[in-house]
Amino acid sequence: MATESPEEAAGRARAVLADLDGLLPEVDALYQDLHANPELSGAEVRTAGMVASCYAAAGLDVTAGVGGLGVVGVLANGPGPVVGIRADFDALPIAEDTGLAYASTAVGTRADGTTVPVMHACGHDLHTASLVGAARLLAAHRDRWRGTLVLIAQPAEETMQGAKAMLGDGLFDRFPRPDVVLAQHCAVTRTGMVHHKAGIAYSACRNFRITIHGRGAHGAAPHWSVDPVLLAAQTIVLLQGIVAREVDPDEMTVLTVGSVHAGTRPNIIPPEAVLEVTLRATSEPVIDQLQAAMERIVNGVAATGRAPRPPEIELREHTIAVDNDAAVTARVRAVHAELFGADEVIDLPEANKGSEDFAYLGADIPATMWFYGSTAPELWDAASGELRERMARMPGQHTPFYAPDRLPTLRRGVETLVGAALAYLPGRPA
Numbered sequence: 001m002a003t004e005s006p007e008e009a010a011g012r013a014r015a016v017l018a019d020l021d022g023l024l025p026e027v028d029a030l031y032q033d034l035h036a037n038p039e040l041s042g043a044e045v046r047t048a049g050m051v052a053s054c055y056a057a058a059g060l061d062v063t064a065g066v067g068g069l070g071v072v073g074v075l076a077n078g079p080g081p082v083v084g085i086r087a088d089f090d091a092l093p094i095a096e097d098t099g100l101a102y103a104s105t106a107v108g109t110r111a112d113g114t115t116v117p118v119m120h121a122c123g124h125d126l127h128t129a130s131l132v133g134a135a136r137l138l139a140a141h142r143d144r145w146r147g148t149l150v151l152i153a154q155p156a157e158e159t160m161q162g163a164k165a166m167l168g169d170g171l172f173d174r175f176p177r178p179d180v181v182l183a184q185h186c187a188v189t190r191t192g193m194v195h196h197k198a199g200i201a202y203s204a205c206r207n208f209r210i211t212i213h214g215r216g217a218h219g220a221a222p223h224w225s226v227d228p229v230l231l232a233a234q235t236i237v238l239l240q241g242i243v244a245r246e247v248d249p250d251e252m253t254v255l256t257v258g259s260v261h262a263g264t265r266p267n268i269i270p271p272e273a274v275l276e277v278t279l280r281a282t283s284e285p286v287i288d289q290l291q292a293a294m295e296r297i298v299n300g301v302a303a304t305g306r307a308p309r310p311p312e313i314e315l316r317e318h319t320i321a322v323d324n325d326a327a328v329t330a331r332v333r334a335v336h337a338e339l340f341g342a343d344e345v346i347d348l349p350e351a352n353k354g355s356e357d358f359a360y361l362g363a364d365i366p367a368t369m370w371f372y373g374s375t376a377p378e379l380w381d382a383a384s385g386e387l388r389e390r391m392a393r394m395p396g397q398h399t400p401f402y403a404p405d406r407l408p409t410l411r412r413g414v415e416t417l418v419g420a421a422l423a424y425l426p427g428r429p430a
């Protein structure tokens with residue numbers, strides 16, 4: 001599909017990016033606004049509205065309300081390939097503790113009506129502001145390329161629902177179907193660094209809510225009860241044997257019981273206990289194996305412990321693994337290496353144990369998702385160790401302390417997107 005050399009594509013990218021200095025203050029203003037006003041997954045009404053107006057101002061054909069709050073911007077620029085680029089825009093239920101002037105003090109309302117502090121702790125505000133910046137530059141320089149851009153602004157990534165909802169609402173039928181789909185995620189490596197990973201880049205994930213039924217009683221009459229707290233404790237311990245003793249040690253797998261809830265007082269044996277469990281693996285057969293083992297243990301413990309009825313095991317959130325197309329990854333990587341220098345483009349040694357619902361956008365279309373650093377050089381350089389050790393020491397994503405090195409990260413986020421888009425959108429014949 002792409003016939004131009006990486007050097008030629010990077011050369012056009014440099015010409016397009018010549019205007020980035022002038023545009024960066026606007027990208028930064030959008031970023032700070034998004035950061036100060038984060039919204040929970042599926043509730044990104046204000047954010048979606050801002051993205052739609054930014055896309056319209058850039059001259060794109062805008063459709064809002066795709067799969068809920070998704071926004072699609074299309075820029076048709078003559079015959080040529082169709083390139084899809086996705087950025088997500090939801091935030092997390094975390095109280096920001098960065099001390100930044102533009103830190104979030106926002107609260108959001110959860111589905112159960114409770115309110116929680118909200119923070120852009122995964123950097124989706126970076127993704128969205130940089131995609132708007134790239135859209136502005138690519139629209140302004142449409143003489144430098146031909147083809148069609150489909151910009152996909154996605155809600156509800158953290159709950160793994162947004163991509164499926166947009167696809168279910170005809171993302172690839174109602175709008176030009178991309179020949180290639182691209183996305184990026186910020187990482188805690190040094191700003192400037194760009195990371196690629198062919199093949200599996202993010203794990204498959206399944207999140208469960210498990211309700212273990214017992215029989216409540218007075219805390220002083222345990223013999224009249226079926227104690228769900230004891231059943232939950234036994235279940236949690238036995239679940240640890242799945243990864244340790246059932247799965248091939250060569251497989252990257254995780255089973256975490258992240259939440260346990262039961263009871264209200266020491267002297268009341270409650271009627272039920274609720275566990276929340278996440279499973280991670282790099283393939284569907286292996287995550288199937290994890291799930292089957294989990295179900296066997298959950299049901300087995302309940303039956304052994306005289307539970308009055310079997311537990312309820314609900315699959316609440318899930319995604320397949322992100323499997324980056326080797327050719328697309330190599331092509332984008334080559335253009336990035338031209339643009340930033342080979343030293344700044346560093347391959348990731350292994351898949352991320354996190355998960356990303358971008359997997360669905362790239363399930364039937366060649367796709368790649370790369371990563372780019374967001375930590376200030378002084379912080380990164382002060383740490384020692386190899387890449388993964390240093391990453392573990394940085395203020396991490398999904399914590400109250402994630403504070404990206406703002407301007408350099410926004411800049412690199414625009415540059416990576418423009419370079420990747422032009423890797424597939426050819427130049428116009430002279």
Ligand SMILES: [Zn+2]
Pocket residue numbers: 122158398
């Ligand atoms: Zn996240």
Ligand SMILES: [Zn+2]
Pocket residue numbers: 122123124157185
């Ligand atoms: Zn994320």
